[in-house]
Amino acid sequence: MDIASKIQQLREELHQHNYNYYVLDQPEISDYEFDIKLKELQxxxxxxxxxxxxxxxxxxxxGQVTKNFPTVIHDFRMYSLSNSYSKDDLLDWESRLKKQIEQPISFVCELKYDGASISLTYQNGQLFxxxxxxDGTQGDEVxxxxxxxxxxxxxxxxTDIPERFDIRGEIVLPYEGFAKLNAERIEQGEDPFANPRNTASGSLKLxxxxxxxxRPLQCLLYNLTGTKLPVTTQFExxxxxxxxxxxxPNEAKLVHSIDEVIEFINYxxxxxxNLAYETDGVVIKVNNLDQQDELGYTAKSPRWAMAYKFKAEQVSTVLNTITYQVGRTGAITPVANLTPVQLxxxxxxxxxxxxxxQIEKLDVRVNDHVFVEKGGEIIPKIVGVxxxxxxxDSKPTQYISTCPECHTELVRQEGEALHFCPNTxxxxxxxxxxxxxxxxxxxMDIEGIxxxxxALLVNADLIKNYADLYILQKEDVLPLDRMAEKSAENLIKGIEASKQVPFERVLFALGIRYVGETVAKTLAKHYQxxxxxxxxxxxELTQVDEIGERIAQSVVTFFKDNDNQLLVARLQKHGLQMQISETEKAKQSDRLKGLKIVISGVFEKFSRKELKDLIExxxxxxxxxISKSTDYLVAGDKMGPSKLKKAEGLGVKIISESDFLELVQE
Structure with missing residues (x-):
C-alpha cells in the first residue's frame, strides 16, 4: 500500500472510531489503540x-492560533425564538397557526439546550x-x-448529502466535564468557572x-438549513x-396535539x-416543512416554532442600594444592587x-429581602419582597427627580413608563x-472603533458628537489609552471608509427615536x-406606508432642532451619503407600486433574498x-401544497419566477 493510501485508510478508520465513541457511545477499540493509530497518522x-x-x-x-475571528455573513439568517411560559400561550400559538394552515398540524418537541449557538456549514460532505x-445575520468564524x-x-x-448546507446546534459543556475542569483549575490555583453555559460560550473565542x-465540549445538533434538502419534515x-x-439527541418526539406537547413538557x-447537560425549556416546531414555509417569519422569529421556558429558578437576597442608569435616548433605568447570590x-x-x-407596585425598598428570578433564564429581575x-424603620423608595449624570430635572411624558433626562x-x-x-x-459599521x-474619545474631550469623528486626526487619538500607531491608523481609515455607507444606514445611524433599520429603509426609499x-x-410622513403618528412626530421633532440641523449639515460637508445613490436609483421603479407579493419555494435564477429585494x-x-389582499404568489419548486391551495381558494394570481421577471421588466 502506498503512503497516500495508508494515510487515507488511517483517516477513515479514526473518523469511524471517533463517531463510534463520541456519537454512538459504542467504542470498538481502546483509548490506547486509538492513540497509537492517531500518532502513526500524525x-x-x-x-x-x-x-x-x-x-x-x-x-x-x-494548535492553530487565531488572533482575530473574521466576521462572516450567514448563508441563512439565524432567527431567535418566541418564548412561552404557559399552556395558554401554546394554545394561543396553535390558534394563530390554524388561521393560516387548513390541514392537520403535527409538532416536533425538542429539548432546548443551554449553551452557545453555532452554525456549521458543510460543503461536498466535509466541514467547511x-x-x-x-446578531443572527452575521457571526464570528471559529x-x-x-x-x-x-x-x-x-x-x-x-448518501444523498447536499453539495452545501448548514446545520445549527448548541455547543454545551456537560456537568461531569465542567466539574472535572473546575477541579483542575482549583488544583492549579486558578478561579473556577461560574457555569457550563458561559464556559462553553467563552471557549469558542479562545x-x-x-x-x-x-475542554470536554459537545455539539448537539437540531436543524438542517439549506436549499433542495432531501427531507420534507423536521422529524425526518x-x-x-x-x-x-x-x-x-434522541429525546425529540413527534406529537399531534398541544396536549401531547404539554405531556412532553411536564415529563x-x-x-x-437527569440529563448530562443543562436544558432550560422545550422547543416546539411545526413538523411539515411546507407548512413552515407557508407560515414564514416575523422580523425576529419563525412563526412555526415556539420555545417553552421552564419556570425560572428563584432565590432570596438583600437589596443594598438602588442606582439609576441613563441610556442613549435619555431613558432612566433603576438598578437594584444586591448581596451576591447564586442563581x-x-x-x-x-x-x-x-x-x-414597578418599584411602587412591588413596594421595593433598600435593605429589603427580595426574590430574584432570571427573566427567560437570562436577565435577573426582582419579582417580589x-x-x-x-x-x-424602612421607608418607601423615592424615585429620583434629577438626572444622576448631569443633574437635569427628569421628565415623564403621559403614557410613558420611563422617566427621561431631556438634556440630550x-x-x-x-x-x-x-x-x-x-x-x-x-x-455606519466603522471598523477600528x-x-x-x-467613551475614551468623549472623556478626552476629542469629540462631542458623531460629526466630530470626521475631523479626527491620527495624532489626536494616539495619546489614548492602549492606542498604538496601527490602531490609530485603522481608526482613521475606518471613519473615512464609512463615507461610502448607503443613505438608509446613515439615516438609521442618526439615532432618531423610533426610527429603526426597517423604518429608515422605508423613509430613505420614499424621500430619496x-x-x-x-x-x-x-x-405627509403619516401618508408613507407603515409610518404612524409617533414615528412621524419624532422625525419632525428631530429635524426641527437647530443642533440636529447643524449635525446633518456637517455630515453632508464631510461627504456622507445623504441621498439614494444613482446606482440604487437605477434599480428602483414604481412598476409594482402598491402590490402585495408572496414568494414561496425554491427558485432557479435568483435566491429568495434577491427576489425580495427586487420586489421592494x-x-x-x-x-x-397569503390573504385576500395578496396580489401575486410567485411560486417556485417545492412550494407547500397548502399555500398553493389557499392562493387558489382566494383567487390570488399565481405566477412563476419567469412571469415575475417579465412583470418587473414591463
Missing part, C-alpha cells in the same frame, strides 16, 4: 505535508466552516476551535485551539442528520435533571427594577450612547434624500402569508 502527515487535509482527525488536537450566532470538538463530524457518512481541545431531518454522522421539566449557575449582583411604577423580614446635548451617557449607536455594525474607544425628508410635515426596489411589498 507522523506520516508530518513526513508528507503535500498530503495535508484540513479535516484530518489529527486536526482535532488543536463554523460560525457563531452573532472553525479551528470547533474542529477540536470530538462529536462534530469533519467528514460526513452516507485564541489557541489547543486550549479548546482540552433529525434522522437524516443522524444518518450523516451528526450527534442529534422533561422533571426528567431534565441558575451564575453569581447575580444586580437586577433590573424596570421603572418607577419578603415582607416578613422588612425592618420597622451634554448628558455624558446620552452623548456616548448616540455615538456608539452611530458607529455600530448595522449603522468600538464602544470603549468612543435627507433634504426632502427634513422638509416633510408630520401629516420596484415598489411592491413583501408579505409572508
Amino acid at each position: 507522523e506520516l502527515e508530518a513526513q508528507h505535508p503535500e498530503l495535508y487535509d484540513s479535516n484530518s482527525p489529527t486536526q482535532r488536537v488543536g 466552516r463554523a460560525v457563531t450566532r452573532g 472553525t479551528a476551535n470547533i474542529k477540536t470538538i470530538k462529536n462534530v463530524p469533519l467528514k460526513l457518512k452516507g 485564541q489557541d485551539s489547543a486550549e479548546v481541545a482540552k 431531518s433529525l434522522q437524516k442528520a443522524r444518518d450523516w454522522g451528526f450527534d442529534v 422533561w421539566d422533571e426528567a431534565r435533571h 441558575a449557575g451564575t453569581t447575580v449582583k444586580r437586577a433590573s427594577l424596570h421603572n418607577a411604577d 419578603d415582607f416578613t423580614k422588612r425592618y420597622q 446635548k451634554t448628558c455624558p451617557p446620552q452623548v456616548i450612547g448616540r455615538i456608539q449607536h452611530f458607529i455600530s455594525r448595522k449603522a 468600538g464602544g470603549e474607544t468612543v 434624500s435627507i433634504s426632502a425628508l427634513m422638509q416633510a410635515t408630520q401629516e 426596489t420596484n415598489g411592491a411589498k413583501n408579505t409572508s402569508s
Whole structure:
C-alpha cells in the first residue's frame, strides 16, 4: 500500500472510531489503540505535508492560533425564538397557526439546550466552516476551535448529502466535564468557572485551539438549513442528520396535539435533571416543512416554532442600594444592587427594577429581602419582597427627580413608563450612547472603533458628537489609552471608509427615536434624500406606508432642532451619503407600486433574498402569508401544497419566477 493510501485508510478508520465513541457511545477499540493509530497518522502527515487535509482527525488536537475571528455573513439568517411560559400561550400559538394552515398540524418537541449557538456549514460532505450566532445575520468564524470538538463530524457518512448546507446546534459543556475542569483549575490555583453555559460560550473565542481541545465540549445538533434538502419534515431531518454522522439527541418526539406537547413538557421539566447537560425549556416546531414555509417569519422569529421556558429558578437576597442608569435616548433605568447570590449557575449582583411604577407596585425598598428570578433564564429581575423580614424603620423608595449624570430635572411624558433626562446635548451617557449607536455594525459599521474607544474619545474631550469623528486626526487619538500607531491608523481609515455607507444606514445611524433599520429603509426609499425628508410635515410622513403618528412626530421633532440641523449639515460637508445613490436609483421603479407579493419555494435564477429585494426596489411589498389582499404568489419548486391551495381558494394570481421577471421588466 502506498503512503497516500495508508494515510487515507488511517483517516477513515479514526473518523469511524471517533463517531463510534463520541456519537454512538459504542467504542470498538481502546483509548490506547486509538492513540497509537492517531500518532502513526500524525507522523506520516508530518513526513508528507503535500498530503495535508484540513479535516484530518489529527486536526482535532488543536494548535492553530487565531488572533482575530473574521466576521462572516450567514448563508441563512439565524432567527431567535418566541418564548412561552404557559399552556395558554401554546394554545394561543396553535390558534394563530390554524388561521393560516387548513390541514392537520403535527409538532416536533425538542429539548432546548443551554449553551452557545453555532452554525456549521458543510460543503461536498466535509466541514467547511463554523460560525457563531452573532446578531443572527452575521457571526464570528471559529472553525479551528470547533474542529477540536470530538462529536462534530469533519467528514460526513452516507448518501444523498447536499453539495452545501448548514446545520445549527448548541455547543454545551456537560456537568461531569465542567466539574472535572473546575477541579483542575482549583488544583492549579486558578478561579473556577461560574457555569457550563458561559464556559462553553467563552471557549469558542479562545485564541489557541489547543486550549479548546482540552475542554470536554459537545455539539448537539437540531436543524438542517439549506436549499433542495432531501427531507420534507423536521422529524425526518433529525434522522437524516443522524444518518450523516451528526450527534442529534434522541429525546425529540413527534406529537399531534398541544396536549401531547404539554405531556412532553411536564415529563422533561422533571426528567431534565437527569440529563448530562443543562436544558432550560422545550422547543416546539411545526413538523411539515411546507407548512413552515407557508407560515414564514416575523422580523425576529419563525412563526412555526415556539420555545417553552421552564419556570425560572428563584432565590432570596438583600437589596443594598438602588442606582439609576441613563441610556442613549435619555431613558432612566433603576438598578437594584444586591448581596451576591447564586442563581441558575451564575453569581447575580444586580437586577433590573424596570421603572418607577414597578418599584411602587412591588413596594421595593433598600435593605429589603427580595426574590430574584432570571427573566427567560437570562436577565435577573426582582419579582417580589419578603415582607416578613422588612425592618420597622424602612421607608418607601423615592424615585429620583434629577438626572444622576448631569443633574437635569427628569421628565415623564403621559403614557410613558420611563422617566427621561431631556438634556440630550451634554448628558455624558446620552452623548456616548448616540455615538456608539452611530458607529455600530448595522449603522455606519466603522471598523477600528468600538464602544470603549468612543467613551475614551468623549472623556478626552476629542469629540462631542458623531460629526466630530470626521475631523479626527491620527495624532489626536494616539495619546489614548492602549492606542498604538496601527490602531490609530485603522481608526482613521475606518471613519473615512464609512463615507461610502448607503443613505438608509446613515439615516438609521442618526439615532432618531423610533426610527429603526426597517423604518429608515422605508423613509430613505420614499424621500430619496435627507433634504426632502427634513422638509416633510408630520401629516405627509403619516401618508408613507407603515409610518404612524409617533414615528412621524419624532422625525419632525428631530429635524426641527437647530443642533440636529447643524449635525446633518456637517455630515453632508464631510461627504456622507445623504441621498439614494444613482446606482440604487437605477434599480428602483414604481412598476409594482402598491402590490402585495408572496414568494414561496425554491427558485432557479435568483435566491429568495434577491427576489425580495427586487420586489421592494420596484415598489411592491413583501408579505409572508397569503390573504385576500395578496396580489401575486410567485411560486417556485417545492412550494407547500397548502399555500398553493389557499392562493387558489382566494383567487390570488399565481405566477412563476419567469412571469415575475417579465412583470418587473414591463
